């Protein structure tokens with residue numbers, strides 16, 4: 529398969545994201561998020577784990593029915609019962625996908641107590657079974673990054689021969705470093721017979737804070753599907769954040785010449801909605817979607833931003849769906865930002881008046897974390913009264 533430069537975005541907010549303890553969403557909330565994902569251009573939505581509960585089954589089935597353009601995928605373990613249930617849920621989609629997985633590392637092989645040959649046979653049989661139901665089958669060797677190299681090559685080859693169309697390489701415990709992530713995909717593609725018949729995907733967890741870097745490195749190595757979640761929601765430290773990989777590829781196309789179909793202007797809206805329905809607030813300094821991602825408080829930064837926004841911003845807030853940059857006033861702010869804010873509020877002060885207000889503003893800012901519009905108006909009015 530010739531590798532185009534388009535990277536498919538596989539969103540698993542509704543499956544891996546929802547597996548975060550405490551992030552459970554209701555049926556209606558899942559449908560709403562799925563519609564938003566579909567609308568923003570996500571290629572594949574992993575809508576749930578149909579065998580896990582009746583609720584998950586219903587949600588995946590409904591999402592499959594309503595999706596307009598995204599492929600709808602469900603997760604299943606490596607057994608026929610799971611795969612059949614998954615197919616029952618996703619089969620309603622215009623473009624359905626079955627995703628089946630099994631843990632292949634020594635630690636994970638010990639759990640079902642299968643030896644290497646028995647597991648290889650199980651992979652062959654379950655992928656074949658899934659492929660008999662659905663043309664679009666994804667297979668994942670869970671904990672791939674801690675699986676012995678020879679065995680990983682062997683099972684990936686088996687899965688491709690049995691009909692898997694996407695091979696996902698999960699860094700299940702967020703253990704890999706970027707250089708390894710790129711090499712792993714590159715070497716698999718170069719080594720495994722038939723690798724060209726499949727798309728390779730990367731699925732990274734963020735335990736060491738390297739999920740975004742690892743996903744982008746995997747793309748450099750030849751992966752053409754990134755698995756991710758909105759706000760990086762996911763078990764433990766979460767999954768790769770969709771907004772981070774998508775914006776990194778958009779902003780740094782000069783050194784990473786890959787495209788996605790995501791309408792980035794819809795990022796902020798869905799980020800807020802996922803935060804609300806999952807109950808997982810976004811940290812203030814979170815890349816792309818944090819409250820402070822486009823906010824500048826210090827005088828030097830505010831002055832720079834008022835002269836040229838590129839001084840301290842590498843992307844436009846409008847490109848992620850924000851109305852604009854914000855210049856909150858606090859004790860680090862300077863005269864330029866204060867004047868700009870007062871102008872915005874309809875005050876055009878002479879230099880000496882501004883100086884007076886500025887002194888009182890600093891005094892207030894020392895006592896308050898943020899100075900709001902009402903505070904400023906009070907300061908100006910006080911100034912007028914004293915004049």
Ligand code: KIV
Pocket residue numbers: 544629668669670671696698699700701731733
């Ligand atoms: O992290 C992981 O290994 C997974 C698999 C089920 C793909 O989420």
Ligand code: ZN
Pocket residue numbers: 544698700731733
């Ligand atoms: Zn995962």
